[in-house]
Amino acid sequence: MTAYFDHAATTPLRPEARAAWLEAVDVVGNASSVHGPGQRARRLLEQAREEVAATLDCDPVEVVFTSGGTESINLAVKGLWWARRAGSDGIVLPDGEHHATMDAVEWLRTAEGAGVTAVPLAETGAIPVHAFAAALPGAALATAMIANNEVGTVSDAPALAAAAAAEAVPLHIDAVGAAGTIDVRFATWRGAGRAAAGLVALSVSGHKIGAPVGTGAVVVSRHAALSPLLHGGGQQRGLRSGTQDVAGAAAFAAALSAAERGREAEAARLTGLRRRLVDGLRAAIPQAELLGDPDRRLPGNVHVHFPGAAGETLLFLLDQADVAVSTGSACQAGVAEPSHVVRALGRDERAARSVLRFTMGRTSTADEVDRLLAVLPGAYARAVAAGSR
Amino acid sequence: MKILAAMSGGVDSAVAAARAVDAGHEVVGVHLALSRAGGTLRTGSRGCCTIEDAMDARRAADRLGIPFYVWDFSERFRDDVIDDFVSEYRAGRTPNPCMRCNEKIKFAALLERAVELGFDAVCTGHYALLVDGPEGRELHRASDAAKDQSYVLGVLTADQLAHTYFPLGATPTKALVRAEAAERGLTVAQKPDSHDICFIPDGDTRGWLAERVGTAAGDIVDRDGAVVGAHEGAHAFTVGQRRGLSLGVPAPDGKPRFVLEVRPVTNTVVVGPKEALATAEIAGTRRSWTGRAPSAPSFACEVQIRAHAEPVPAQAEIVGDEVVVRPASPFDGVAPGQTAVLYDGTRVLGQFTIARTVSAVPVGG
Numbered sequence: 001m002t003a004y005f006d007h008a009a010t011t012p013l014r015p016e017a018r019a020a021w022l023e024a025v026d027v028v029g030n031a032s033s034v035h036g037p038g039q040r041a042r043r044l045l046e047q048a049r050e051e052v053a054a055t056l057d058c059d060p061v062e063v064v065f066t067s068g069g070t071e072s073i074n075l076a077v078k079g080l081w082w083a084r085r086a087g088s089d090g091i092v093l094p095d096g097e098h099h100a101t102m103d104a105v106e107w108l109r110t111a112e113g114a115g116v117t118a119v120p121l122a123e124t125g126a127i128p129v130h131a132f133a134a135a136l137p138g139a140a141l142a143t144a145m146i147a148n149n150e151v152g153t154v155s156d157a158p159a160l161a162a163a164a165a166a167e168a169v170p171l172h173i174d175a176v177g178a179a180g181t182i183d184v185r186f187a188t189w190r191g192a193g194r195a196a197a198g199l200v201a202l203s204v205s206g207h208k209i210g211a212p213v214g215t216g217a218v219v220v221s222r223h224a225a226l227s228p229l230l231h232g233g234g235q236q237r238g239l240r241s242g243t244q245d246v247a248g249a250a251a252f253a254a255a256l257s258a259a260e261r262g263r264e265a266e267a268a269r270l271t272g273l274r275r276r277l278v279d280g281l282r283a284a285i286p287q288a289e290l291l292g293d294p295d296r297r298l299p300g301n302v303h304v305h306f307p308g309a310a311g312e313t314l315l316f317l318l319d320q321a322d323v324a325v326s327t328g329s330a331c332q333a334g335v336a337e338p339s340h341v342v343r344a345l346g347r348d349e350r351a352a353r354s355v356l357r358f359t360m361g362r363t364s365t366a367d368e369v370d371r372l373l374a375v376l377p378g379a380y381a382r383a384v385a386a387g388s389r
Numbered sequence: 390m391k392i393l394a395a396m397s398g399g400v401d402s403a404v405a406a407a408r409a410v411d412a413g414h415e416v417v418g419v420h421l422a423l424s425r426a427g428g429t430l431r432t433g434s435r436g437c438c439t440i441e442d443a444m445d446a447r448r449a450a451d452r453l454g455i456p457f458y459v460w461d462f463s464e465r466f467r468d469d470v471i472d473d474f475v476s477e478y479r480a481g482r483t484p485n486p487c488m489r490c491n492e493k494i495k496f497a498a499l500l501e502r503a504v505e506l507g508f509d510a511v512c513t514g515h516y517a518l519l520v521d522g523p524e525g526r527e528l529h530r531a532s533d534a535a536k537d538q539s540y541v542l543g544v545l546t547a548d549q550l551a552h553t554y555f556p557l558g559a560t561p562t563k564a565l566v567r568a569e570a571a572e573r574g575l576t577v578a579q580k581p582d583s584h585d586i587c588f589i590p591d592g593d594t595r596g597w598l599a600e601r602v603g604t605a606a607g608d609i610v611d612r613d614g615a616v617v618g619a620h621e622g623a624h625a626f627t628v629g630q631r632r633g634l635s636l637g638v639p640a641p642d643g644k645p646r647f648v649l650e651v652r653p654v655t656n657t658v659v660v661g662p663k664e665a666l667a668t669a670e671i672a673g674t675r676r677s678w679t680g681r682a683p684s685a686p687s688f689a690c691e692v693q694i695r696a697h698a699e700p701v702p703a704q705a706e707i708v709g710d711e712v713v714v715r716p717a718s719p720f721d722g723v724a725p726g727q728t729a730v731l732y733d734g735t736r737v738l739g740q741f742t743i744a745r746t747v748s749a750v751p752v753g754g
Binding site for chain 1: 417420422443447456457458459460461502505506507
């Protein structure tokens with residue numbers, strides 16, 4: 001059995017999600033059809049939508065089901081750009097965002113001439129509210145990942161949302177890593193008001209929380225101005241055309257609710273496992289350095305800089321010992337890339353290639369942590385000896 | 390043995406890995422990311438290491454049921470192979486980047502990392518034979534003379550050879566390797582062999598060099614120093630070349646002229662008749678011996694000066710730092726920067742980089 005420390009990449013399907021999916025997939029009908037079978041499918045879909053809305057603190061009509069985090073982010077960022085208020089220009093983009101956000105913004109920059117204002121991260125990986133606010137005036141939109149998927153730091157979502165509202169700039173929050181783990185409250189963060197500005201969109205992903213790959217959603221405020229990526233049948237307020245994945249939505253809703261029910265207890269449990277890992281790591285490898293905010297972070301995330309060792313080599317040695325970890329990001333060919341997030345913390349290229357990310361989840365155990373701790377010191381020594389070849 | 394199979398995405402390395410698995414070894418596949426310029430899809434048979442190549446290697450590893458990784462050696466490759474390639478051309482020489490890659494990357498950087506990570510050997514799809522002789526490991530030509538790649542492996546020392554594994558060396562023909570790949574269900578069975586330089590995917594070496602070395606126009610001169618034409622960049626010429634010479638003045642005897650020498654300092658290209666290409670002696674100091682250095686200061690051998698040249702009987706002599714080789718019959722044009730590999734029958738003795746040559750036809754004669 002592999003000791004699996006890459007729950008941030010994906011995590012096992014929750015039993016509730018599997019059950020909901022299997023039940024829904026046998027209800028045959030296109031949710032857009034007018035007849036009985038269509039209505040039965042529609043019922044399940046809208047039930048799922050209500051459940052998700054209740055968990056994320058928004059109205060059901062504001063929940064747009066998508067194929068996952070990447071689509072949600074693309075829809076939000078591009079959609080807000082294309083529907084921007086006349087006279088507004090520029091996209092406020094913090095450093096260290098996920099590739100879905102960075103690459104979508106980069107495309108808007110090169111293909112559509114969008115200006116981009118970067119906001120450097122604090123050394124802890126947090127998005128500094130003051131600098132973020134200072135970048136906002138006149139912007140067409142801002143985007144922010146509130147729980148960093150690599151170093152785990154959690155930023156101050158309510159403060160960022162308040163800043164966006166104050167400057168009347170539409171804000172998209174990437175909550176892909178946050179949903180189900182920290183308390184995501186769309187309406188509370190957005191505040192009252194009918195402006196097409198402030199927090200208007202929020203992305204979540206299914207497979208990060210124990211729903212199937214290919215599920216997810218973006219919350220789009222009823223007051224937002226947003227253009228769609230997909231045109232077609234006009235489903236979901238015209239924001240996301242296409243026959244709706246009823247079973248996927250049911251599974252996603254079940255997973256999100258299950259995650260929310262157990263959220264506090266699970267956070268405590270993961271924090272305990274993290275402590276075990278960190279204490280063991282510190283004792284065995286004093287040179288190892290923890291990155292990210294020590295307190296305001298995703299409970300199951302441990303991110304470590306290993307001086308003198310290539311992350312790629314460590315990953316290989318651990319994998320050979322059946323311990324699965326991540327360096328943070330890999331290109332399509334499979335080459336471990338230097339972490340742009342670590343660079344965004346102010347570290348050099350060498351450090352960015354010498355990190356590992358350990359992320360624990362629902363199925364993680366103390367035994368797995370102990371197995372990791374048993375092989376890590378030897379792997380580190382060997383990786384250092386192998387040098388930076 | 391614990392074997393690290395280097396898998397390029399080509400059919401040779403895939404079958405080599407398969408044979409290593411069949412032989413009962415514990416095999417892990419690795420694809421080297423060497424060129425950061427790599428495209429996404431391969432375009433025919435030129436170039437290498439596109440994402441599609443990485444995928445082909447991965448699928449072959451999947452088929453064999455072995456773990457697979459992609460390791461990034463692109464920085465080392467840039468420094469040791471690409472930069473060396475450019476600087477050699479700048480110096481008027483004709484480098485062989487594949488030899489440099491074997492020397493510095495595949496059987497050095499990769500091999501060292503493999504040994505440090507607990508592997509016994511690096512396996513590749515090279516066509517060559519390893520023989521355990523009385524004085525240690527020997528490198529010999531492959532059974533298929535047409536595919537023999539012992540030349541490009543000539544830089545390897547016995548220590549390196551002790552950690553290599555070439556399962557294809559005894560295969561009678563390449564066609565059999567492809568047939569075996571098809572039988573094994575490897576999707577790369579019909580994939581064309583890559584040729585040319587892996588980091589110049591469109592095959593336009595001249596254009597690629599022009600971007601990096603620049604194009605400085607200069608004179609084309611004959612051996613007496615008379616100007617007979619002009620060129621737009623000396624790097625586009627190599628010894629023995631006939632094409633690409635736009636000469637304004639025909640030769641006195643009317644016969645075609647060939648590049649005899651490239652002189653970077655004066656940015657001139659020297660041309661002359663074909664007979665003047667005849668080379669009586671080659672020498673160099675940058676050398677390696679596969680096993681022990683030869684004990685006799687002078688010995689008979691066969692020497693091969695290009696990957697696909699015929700080996701020529703010769704007398705080799707070690708004079709101070711230099712290895713000097715005099716062939717029984719003159720070489721037909723030798724470019725400094727190329728590698729001379731010395732053989733004793735099928736066995737590789739060693740190699741040296743050709744630094745200087747002596748014409749068989751002195752000027753004026």
